[in-house]
Amino acid sequence: MDFKDFELIYRNNRYEIEDIQNIKSKLTEIVGEKNVSNSQLDLFAYTKDSLMIGFNWILEGKIASLADFIVWPENKHQISKILKLANHERIPIIPYAEGSGVVGGAIPIRGGIIIDMKKFNQILELNEKDLTIKVQSGINGMNLERALNNKGYTCGHIPQSVQMSSVGGWIAHRAAGQFSTKYGKIEDIVLGMELILPQGDIINFNPIVRKATGPQLDKLFIGNEGTLGIVTEATLRIWPYPEKRALISYAFLTIEDSLEAVRQILREQIYPAVVRIYDRDETKRHFVDVEKANNKVMVVFVCEGNERLVNLEEHITREKCEENSGIDCGIHPVEHWFETRFRVTETSTTPKFQITFDTIEVASSWENAAKMYHHVLESVKKVIGVILFTAHVSHFYPNGIGMYFSFGGVETEEETKFEFYKKVWNATMKAVVASGGSIAHHHGIGINRSNWMGLEWGESMKVMKEFKKILDPQNILNPGKVYEKVWKEGGD
Amino acid sequence: MQEFLDKYKWFIEELNKVEKEVKRKVFRNMSRVKKNFFPEGEYKADIDNLINCALCPNLCRFDCGTLQAAQKESMSPGYKSKIGYYLSIGKIDPTNLSHYIAYDGYAGLAKVLADMNPEEVIDQVERAGLRGRGGAG
Numbered sequence: 001m002d003f004k005d006f007e008l009i010y011r012n013n014r015y016e017i018e019d020i021q022n023i024k025s026k027l028t029e030i031v032g033e034k035n036v037s038n039s040q041l042d043l044f045a046y047t048k049d050s051l052m053i054g055f056n057w058i059l060e061g062k063i064a065s066l067a068d069f070i071v072w073p074e075n076k077h078q079i080s081k082i083l084k085l086a087n088h089e090r091i092p093i094i095p096y097a098e099g100s101g102v103v104g105g106a107i108p109i110r111g112g113i114i115i116d117m118k119k120f121n122q123i124l125e126l127n128e129k130d131l132t133i134k135v136q137s138g139i140n141g142m143n144l145e146r147a148l149n150n151k152g153y154t155c156g157h158i159p160q161s162v163q164m165s166s167v168g169g170w171i172a173h174r175a176a177g178q179f180s181t182k183y184g185k186i187e188d189i190v191l192g193m194e195l196i197l198p199q200g201d202i203i204n205f206n207p208i209v210r211k212a213t214g215p216q217l218d219k220l221f222i223g224n225e226g227t228l229g230i231v232t233e234a235t236l237r238i239w240p241y242p243e244k245r246a247l248i249s250y251a252f253l254t255i256e257d258s259l260e261a262v263r264q265i266l267r268e269q270i271y272p273a274v275v276r277i278y279d280r281d282e283t284k285r286h287f288v289d290v291e292k293a294n295n296k297v298m299v300v301f302v303c304e305g306n307e308r309l310v311n312l313e314e315h316i317t318r319e320k321c322e323e324n325s326g327i328d329c330g331i332h333p334v335e336h337w338f339e340t341r342f343r344v345t346e347t348s349t350t351p352k353f354q355i356t357f358d359t360i361e362v363a364s365s366w367e368n369a370a371k372m373y374h375h376v377l378e379s380v381k382k383v384i385g386v387i388l389f390t391a392h393v394s395h396f397y398p399n400g401i402g403m404y405f406s407f408g409g410v411e412t413e414e415e416t417k418f419e420f421y422k423k424v425w426n427a428t429m430k431a432v433v434a435s436g437g438s439i440a441h442h443h444g445i446g447i448n449r450s451n452w453m454g455l456e457w458g459e460s461m462k463v464m465k466e467f468k469k470i471l472d473p474q475n476i477l478n479p480g481k482v483y484e485k486v487w488k489e490g491g492d
Numbered sequence: 493m494q495e496f497l498d499k500y501k502w503f504i505e506e507l508n509k510v511e512k513e514v515k516r517k518v519f520r521n522m523s524r525v526k527k528n529f530f531p532e533g534e535y536k537a538d539i540d541n542l543i544n545c546a547l548c549p550n551l552c553r554f555d556c557g558t559l560q561a562a563q564k565e566s567m568s569p570g571y572k573s574k575i576g577y578y579l580s581i582g583k584i585d586p587t588n589l590s591h592y593i594a595y596d597g598y599a600g601l602a603k604v605l606a607d608m609n610p611e612e613v614i615d616q617v618e619r620a621g622l623r624g625r626g627g628a629g
Contacts, residue, residue, distance in 0.1 A: 005583060041575070045566035050549040058546055058574060059529055061583055072563060099565065100549065118563035142554040163554045285502045348547040352529060354521040385514055388506045408503075410517050 002040065003063065009418070010065040010109035012489045013480075015092055017068050017111070023089065027071055027113070030081045035072040035119075042070050046114050049099045049106040050164075051448075052358040053421045056351045060417075067094065067108035072116050076194065076202055076232045079115060083230075084200040086113060086476045093198075094478055095226035097138050097166035101173060102359070103446030105225050109480040109489075117168055120232060123147055132191060132207060133238050137168030137231045153238045156183025156273070159442075160342060168231045173444035174223035178341060181266075181396045182273035182304070183239065185442065187222045192235035195221055198228065198472035207235035220467065225444050226478040228471050242304035246314040247334035248272075250326030251296040255279055256370050258297045259393065259401070261324035263366050266398045268320070270313050274302035276337070279373070281390040282406070287336070292329050299326070300334045350408060355387070356417050357408040360428050363438040365400045369393070372435035376405060379431035385409040385420055395441060402441035422487055426451070445482045453482065530581075537580040545573035 017023055020038065027036040037043075048054040048064040057064065068091075073079045086093045092112030099106055108114055117138035125134040126148075133155070135144060141162040148154055157177040159165060169175070171193070176185040183189065192207025205218040221229050252258040258277045265272070276299065278286060283298040290298070299321070303313040318328070350357040364372045373391055380389045386409040395402030405428060411420035429439050429452045439452045454461050465483055468475075480486045497504070507515055521528075530539050550570040553559050558567045565571060578584040 042564065042566050045564070045568070045571045055547045055549075059543070061578075070565075096565075098550075098553065116563075116565065121563070140554045161549075163551045164549055281502070281506070284505075288502070342551060344549060344551065347549055348544045351547055352525050352543060353518070354528070355518070384511070387510050387514065387518070388503070410514055410521070412513075 003044070003066065005061065007060075007062045008065060009057065009062055010107065010480075010486070010489060014065075014109075014111040015090070017089075017091060020068065023085075023091070024069065026085055027069060027082065030085070031071050031073050031078050035074065036069060037071075038069050043067055046070055046096060046099075046108070046116070049096075049101040049104065050161075050347075051102055051104045051107065051446075052347065053356060053418060055347045056354070056356060056417055059351050064104070064107045065109045066111065067114045068111050069113045070116055071113060072119050074119050076196060079196050079230055079232065080200040080202055082113065082115060083196060083198060083476075087199055087474055090474055090476065092479050093476055095168070095172070095230045097168050098140060098161075098164050100161040100165035100169060101444070101446060103173075103443050103448040105173060105444060105446035105478070105481055107447065109447070109486060112476075112479075115230065117166065117230070117232075120168070124233065126151060126153075126238075128153075131238050132235050134192075134207075134233060134235045135167055136233055137171070138166050141165050141167065141170070148238060149241060152241050154241050155189065155236055155238055157186060157189055157236075160344065163342060167234050167236070171222055171231050171234060172225050173446075174442060176395055176402065176442035178276075178394070179273040179302070179304075180402075181275050182271045183237075185395075187219065189237050190218075190222060190234055191237060193218060193221065193231055194233035195229040195231045198474075198477040202232075203229075223444065225446065225482050227468060227482050228477065230477075239305075242273075242310075244304065244307040244310045246301075246303040246310050247331040247338075248301040248303070248314060248317055248321075249329040249331070249333040250299050250301075250318075250321040251283070251290070251293040251329050252299060252321075252324065252326050253296060255297050255373055255393075257324050257326070258299050259366070259369055261321045261326055262299070262393075262396055264320045264324070265317050266396055268316055269398075270303075270316050272301040272303045272313060272317060273305075274300065274337075275394075275396050276300050277393040279391045281388065282392050285390070286340075287329075287333050290329055290333055292327050293333070296327070298329065298333060300337050302334060346408075354417070355408050355410060356421050356424075357406070358421065358424070359404060359406045360425065361394075361402060361404045361441040361443055362428070362432045363395075363400060363402050363441040364432075365436070368436045369401050369403070372432060372437045373403065375435045376428055376431040380405075380407065380424060380427045383409070383420075383424055383427050385412055386424060389424075403437075404441075425449075447481060447486055450482055451485045451487060535580060537576065539577070539580060542573045542577040542580065546570055546577050 043066055046067055054064055092110040094108045094114045096106045096114045097117040120136035120138035122136045156179050158179050159175055159177045170186045193205045196202050262275055278298045283293050287293050287298050301317055303310045346357050389407045391405045393401050393403050407424050411417050425448055432439055433455050439449055439456050548570055550568050553568055556569055579586055
């Protein structure tokens with residue numbers, strides 16, 4: 001097979017390797033023959049991550065971008081040597097694990113070497129006294145969670161992608177799971193890390209839980225999206241598997257009422273593991289058979305943990321919902337959520353109908369949450385071709401929320417699907433910034449949001465770019481992401 | 493058809509709210525799925541399932557034996573379906589692919605397995621905690 005029949009989306013500013021055979025021999029020397037490939041079928045397998053427009057591209061016979069090599073290192077010293085070689089030859093390196101990212105963070109847009117971390121899949125140490133687990137970063141999330149469940153524990157980090165994502169990917173993109181209101185985001189769960197810096201140095205961050213040892217340098221690397229280092233090991237917090245789960249659902253008249261009920265619950269220091277507010281359109285989509293929720297806003301809660309505490313949490317949750325005009329809808333809507341929470345059928349159905357579909361998650365304070373919801377909806381629905389634009393609020397903190405928009409639509413005759421897709425993304429980002437929100441809650445920046453980083457960070461962006469320059473002076477680690485504006489390069 | 497309409501009732505309601513031009517385009521696209529994405533003439537492959545699997549972000553990957561043993565994206569169920577789909581519609585030349593299979597690709601899996609003794613293979617699969625569903629792989 002060859003790629004001449006496939007259109008390359010990101011094709012500009014690629015690094016051209018002059019002597020492919022020479023680089024292949026050097027990589028073979030480091031990782032062995034079986035762990036390096038530039039066969040076309042292997043390269044073709046790593047052209048994209050789970051970027052949603054990429055599923056449309058599959059049917060259209062388009063490729064996001066192509067790497068020159070894939071390597072599967074088996075230990076940290078091999079990664080260190082690959083990075084030293086890449087610096088010497090100035091070849092881009094793209095870390096990859098399970099490919100669940102949805103913002104293009106693992107697409108090799110400049111070509112180069114993809115380092116696939118799948119062989120870093122071991123559990124190294126379960127410490128039941130400290131409630132920690134040390135793992136290699138390439139381990140699949142579901143394999144980790146079921147190993148923990150078998151021992152009577154949970155990590156509490158259950159993103160919708162848990163079956164197809166890795167610990168390293170969670171850390172790289174500062175992920176959040178569906179149970180984050182109780183267990184926190186990944187930055188609350190990671191205690192220690194081993195990582196390899198862009199020039200090959202191996203560093204460690206001690207997993208002792210609280211320290212006062214100068215600036216929190218480790219936080220710089222959580223959310224670095226493979227641009228400042230490659231995480232090889234991580235120590236995570238774990239919890240005993242919950243003794244009891246209480247399933248609760250209430251329907252509210254307005255999004256404002258539902259937000260206020262949840263805000264009051266958290267104010268009492270009650271942290272249900274799962275809280276999800278579905279706006280009217282999403283309630284119609286997901287809970288069509290719940291009559292009490294007809295034309296209302298559905299909220300599902302899962303309280304879990306020690307039985308006596310869960311009973312108290314359930315009591316206060318119900319009290320606050322009812323004080324804010326909530327109507328009890330029973331356990332069925334929550335059971336339905338449990339049954340369907342890993343279903344992502346949109347990726348398989350919408351491209352066939354040539355509908356462009358995606359989700360965009362953002363963050364806000366409580367103060368601005370409802371305002372942001374209405375402003376974003378109003379702005380994006382004006383984009384011609386948008387058929388649906390809906391939201392749910394899925395992550396809650398005493399001081400703010402994470403909101404999740406979904407859109408579907410078709411391009412006009414004058415534009416391509418990718419142009420329509422970018423138009424909706426940009427309209428959303430613009431409206432979020434104008435409402436005082438933050439442009440990303442847990443998927444990260446990748447390519448899709450990099451245009452908006454300057455506006456998000458202001459003057460601090462200069463400092464961030466300086467860090468990148470100090471650690472990666474040749475810009476070999478995941479170039480074209482986070483700090484650079486590349487969407488204009490993507491043809492279609 | 494009724495089942496389809498029930499399932500996508502919410503979408504049809506949304507569609508009724510948009511401009512005529514957009515509505516027309518969606519209905520045109522929906523009616524042309526076969527024409528746009530299925531092979532011409534006779535074919536034996538189950539194209540619907542190949543597309544569904546190729547467009548799924550590999551949710552069964554954690555349970556897929558070949559992927560867990562090989563640890564390569566090219567052994568993932570979604571990717572294999574993608575290749576199957578491209579072969580079915582003639583986007584990939586099967587003669588080139590057979591060259592790949594013989595010398596490079598699936599031989600890669602054989603190589604992985606040959607490098608490991610049976611106990612190591614079993615250990616690898618057990619460590620992944622596979623439940624035997626094997627995904628689509």
